[in-house]
Amino acid sequence: MHLHRMTLQAVGPFPGRHTIDFAALSASGLFLLEGPTGSGKSTVIDALVFALYGKVASADASEDRMRSDHAAPGDDTFVDLVFETGSGIYRVLRTPRYERPKQRGTGTTTQQATIKLWRLTSPDAPDDGDLLSTRLDEAGLELAHAIGLDREQFVQTVVLPQGEFASFLRAKPEDRRRVLERVFGTEVYERLEKRLAAMRAEAGRGLDAARGEVGRAVAGFVAAARCADDDAAALREAAAGAEVDVPALTAAVEAVAGAAAAEAVAAEAVAARAAERCAVTERARDAARTTVVAVERRDTLLAERARLAARGAEHADDARRLAVAGRARLAMPAVAGVAQAETAFGEATTAVARRRAAVLAGAHADLAALVPAEAEADVQLKALADERERCTGIRARLDHALELEATLPTLRVAVADLEARVERRAAERDALVDGLAQRPHERAALRERRDALGAAAGGLAEAQVALRAVEDRRAAAALVAELEPRVGTAEAAAGVAARAASEALEHAAALRQARIAGIAAELAVELAPGAPCPVCGGTEHPHPAAPSAEAVTPEVVHAAEEACAVADEVLAAAGRVLTELRTKRDGARASADGWDLPAADAAVADARRAVEEAQAAARDRDAVDAELEAFDAGTRALEQQRAELDTVVGKDGVALAGRRKEIRDAETAIEAARESSDTVRARAALLDARVELVGAWLTEAQRLVTAEERLAERRVELAAALSEHGFDDAAAVRAAALDEAALAALDRRIREHDSALDRVERGLADDAVRAVGDVTADAARASSAEAEATHAAADEAATRAAGEAARLRDRASSAEREAAEVSRAGRALVAAREAAGPVVRMANVVAASGGDNARQLSLGTYVLARRFEDVVAAANGRLAAMSSGRYELLRSEEKERGGARKLGLALKVVDHHTERERDPATLSGGETFYFALSLALGLADVVTAEAGGTDLGTLFVDEGFGSLDGDTLDVVLAELGRLRDAGRVVGVVSHVDAMKQSIAERIEVRRAADGRSTLTVRA
Structure with a gap:
């Protein structure tokens, strides 16, 4: 992996934008990242790691440090990196998540993290490439595939942790483990050990819970089965202890449950026999009860039959009366019809x-x-x-x-209204004629006024052109008044800048001359015994020049030269400002054409008044035009109204004549119709x-x-009705008739007698009544009482047997249910044992607390030892070169001093000059540095190999060079040079001044008094 270029803005202490050209820095294969402590050197590495992984280099640091506290609110924070791997050339532009001021209102809003990833065709064409992704997750996967390392591996191999290894070499035995854990990142194994310990504890709690469940299940079974004391004690003892014999316990419980079930079966057989005996006695009791009921019913029916026989004559008379009343009821409608007809005839006659x-x-x-x-x-x-x-x-x-007589008053009122309307409209027509005669004179006056206003409004365009011209001259005069003082100020500033530039130039020349005068002392500082003098070439330096207290250093000269350059830039800027202001002023003065601001203001006021007067005349002319148009429309409306009135007056006259004739015709018709009456309505x-x-x-x-x-x-x-129903006259019918209530009562009494007699006869013919024969009521009751007593005794015996059977059945059911619970708890205990066994064994092995771990090494310690062994083997090759073959590292399996057990993390230093072993704590500061650097380079080799041989073209080596003497520094730099020869570029992070003399290409980081930092690349 090779870095080409990185641009960062508003990151950490850097509020501005800075670009690092790694390609230029890599020309010699070695460059320096230098600056005072706290100036921001580590921020450069953080920016590099953030661009690739979205996190800073230190795992304990927050990404919040990415946003610069010195950045302006509108400046974006970003890192733009171009790099190359075996997969291609990539450009990644990443921004962090940070708070920024809201664009509207007060307060802040969250700027979310973003990323853009391109694949480029050339590192020199960052804008010519394919956009691969703008999503954080997708771009992260693409970057991981291209780099071949995760963030932890990248930090271990690109930023060499020789500082951590130096701490390891100087650490006490009990602290070495923690140092290596930070270097190798083996916290995952510690977390695994803690997780397994927690699982072991959880498994133990599960076993305890399972044993408790077995104990509770056995207690529930003992209570449900109502065990004897000996059996209960034996079962509780079998369920107690850490190792419960689950099969034996289950068998004992099932035996007790089986015995309870057998007792329940026997009790149910006894209860069944008692229930059968109870049923037999119940049937006998019911039969005796039936006999008593039948005897009592027979006696009741016989008494009822005797009573009905005593009412026989009365019943026959009721039947005869009912028959006569029935015939009278049929004849009564005819009797009632005659009576009603006679009444109606009398009323009609009256x-x-x-x-x-x-x-x-x-x-x-x-x-x-x-x-x-x-x-x-x-x-x-x-x-x-x-x-x-x-x-x-x-x-x-x-x-x-009648209709004519009713409408005649309305007709007369309508005629009167019509006469009044004809008279009123005729008057309106005459008034309109007089008004129309005056309108031609009024229109002529309006026309004359409109022509006068039109002439005044004709000069508006000319007045507006004149106004724009004087306004332009007034603006030019105002600009001249504004620029005059600014030109004076700029002339003064240019004079001050010219004097400052001259003074800075003279001061820089004086400093350069002073440094040249003291160059011998400056060169003498760098002389070393036996080394040739850069001036004369001699190797002996008996009287080297000593620097004076006022000696001028290169840094002072460089600062003066920079100040001179700044003063020149200020002078040039002041000259540009003065020239621009003079040009603007002269142009404005020409446009003003000799006017000053007061004269221009007066001319503008006069021009504006002329425009306003012309505009007012134009508005008045338009108003008069509208008034003329409205006047003509009014004239036309009046003429239309006069014509309409002429038409209406004519029509009303015709209608009035017709209505008058209509009234005369109506009066004639009414007179003929009323004859001698006063009115037609009266007749x-x-x-x-x-x-x-x-x-x-x-x-x-x-x-x-x-x-x-x-x-x-x-x-x-x-x-006809009297003849049909056997009555002599209507009086006989009325005498025999009964009202509805009496007739219904008589009929009901007859039917009740017949029904009662039928019911008695059917009851006496019933089989149950006939079956009792001549049995007396007393004999039947005595037999029933004996059957009741026998059944009561049998029922009591059956109830007792059923209760006992239910109790034993309930006990057997509860015992069976609780036995199943004991069996379930036993199976759960066996399952818990089987599940806990592997967890406990694995936790003991990982924690080195069991017999299965013969070396008594925890998993984390074992991994550290194996990783450390690989790193030591890789480091010895580097160490042999840096120590000229003198030193070699050996990992020791001996028990560390003060340790409770052997960890396998001890180191021995073999000095081949004496062939003796030394403790790393006896190394000098310089030796400790290059030992640690060897271990760090070895770690980089191991991690690179584990990542599939990823080619890392750029490495950073952090602090420690200040502890080396000149010879050792040369050796270390030579070893770093071999890294360069292998195709790698090494960036040395240091604030040691001697490194600046040894490494020309460098990144300079400087911090200002306000905490801001700047970055300069010198390549």
Whole structure:
């Protein structure tokens, strides 16, 4: 894997945007990442790891540190990385999750994490590629496949943890395990050991619970089976203890349950025999009871038959009376019909007589002569009918005259209203004619006013053009007034910048001259015994120059040169600003054409007044045009209204003549129709009363004829009914008749007697009554009492036997149920033992607490030892080169000092100069560094091999170089150079000044007083 380029913005202490060109830094295969402690060197590595994995390098650090606290609210935080693996060239652009101010309102909103992943055709064409994914999960899988390492492996191999190994070499024996756990990331095995221990404890609790269930099940069985004390004690003892013999316990419980079941079966047989005996006595008791009932019923029926026989004569008389009343009931309708007809005939005769008397006393007495009292009924009926028909005809001919008489007042009012309307509309027409005669003069005045306003509004366009011209000149004059003071300020600033640039140039030249004067002392600082002088080439340096207290360092000269460059940039910027302001001012002055701001304001005011006056005239002209149009429309409306009034007045005159003729015709018809009456209505009322009187008399006369005919018919019907039913006259029928209640009571009494007699005879003929023969009631009761006593004794015995059987059956059922519960609990205990066995054994092996782990090594320790052994083997090759073959590391299986048991994590240092073994704690600081570096490089080799041989083209080596002497530093750098020769690029992270002299390509990180950092790449 090779890094090409990384750009970061608003990350950690870096608020700005910085780009690191790893391709340029990698030209020599070795570059330096340097800067003061806390300036942000580790942030560069965090940005690299974040771009690839979405997390920072340290597992304990939060991604919240990615967002710079110094970033502006609108600046985005991102890392843009271009890298290359065997799978291709990739570009990943990733942003973290952070809080940013809301675009609207107050407060913050969450900016979610994002990613974009491209596959490129060239590292120099980042915008020419295929977008692979914009989803975090998909892009993560693509990156993992391309890199071949997870985050932990990447951090272990790209950022070499020689610092952790240095801690390991210096650590006390009891601390080495924790150091290696951090390096190798073996926490998963510790979690596995704890998980297995928890499972072992859980299995133990499960066994205890299963044993408790067995004990509770046995206790429940003892209570349910009501065991004897010895049996109960034996069962409880069998269920107690850690190792319960489940088969034996189950067999003992089943034996006790079987005995209880046998007792229940025997008791049920006894209960069955007792129940059968009880049933026999019950049948005998029921038979005795039946006999008593039959004897008592026989005696009751005989007494009832004697009572009915005593009422025989009375019953026969009731039957005879019922038969006569039945014949009278059939004849009664004819008797009632004659009575009703006689009543109706009398009422009709009376009504006709009253009507004749009333006619003679009323206004129509002449009717009595038309209908003589001595005339036959049919003659009277015809005379009355003829008179009603005559009067009805006359009354019908009066309807039209009545209608005319009713509408005549309305017609007269309508004629009066029509006369008034004709007069009013004629007056309106005359007024309209006078108004129309004046309108031509009024229209001429409006036309004259409109022409005058049109002439005034014609200059509006010219006035508007003049206004725009003076406004442009006024704006130019205002701009001149605004720019004049700014030009003066810019001229002053340019003068200050020119003086500052001159002073900075002179100061930098003086510093360069001073450094040249003291260069001998600067070179003398770097002289080493036996090394050639860079000036004369001599290897002896008897009198090297000493630097003075005022010696100028390269850094001071560099700072002065940078200050000079900054001053030049400020001067150039001030000149550009001054030139731009002068150009704007001169252009505005030419546009103002000599006007100052007050003169321009006065000209603008005059031009605006001219425009406003022309606009007002145009508005007034438009208003007069609208007024003229409305005036003409009003004239046309008035002429239309006059024409309509002429038409209406003519039509109303014709209608008025017609209504007057209609009134005259109605008055003539009414006069003819009323004859001698005051009004037609009065004559009509007189005729209506006569028709009503004749009609009522005719109705009553017809009713009298009908009543007489109906009376004759009813008398014929009565004679036939008397003959048919055997009665002499109507009085005999009335005497024999009974009302409905009496008739029903008599019939009910006869039927009740017959029914009772039939019931008695059928009861005496019943088989049960006949079967008792002559048995007396006392004898039957005595026999029944004896049967009751026998059955009571048998029932009591059956109840006792059934209760005992139920008790034993319940005990057997409970014992069987609880025995099944004991069996279930036993099976559960066996299953718990079988399930717990492997868990307990595995937990003991992993925790090194059982006999199966012969070496007494926990799983985590074993993995650490094996991994460490591989790392030591890989590290010895590096160590041999760095120590010129002097040192070698050996892993020891000996028990560490102060340890409770052998861990297999001890180390020995073999010094081949003396062929003796040393403790790593005796190593010097420089030796500890390159020992740790060897172990870190060995770890990188092991992890790379485990990841399938992933090619890591870039490595970072962290602090520790300050502890090396010059020779050892050269050796270590030479070893790092071999990494370069193998195709790797090594980035050395250090703040040691000597490293700057040894490594030209570097990334410089500097921190300002406010906590912000900047990054400069020198390649």
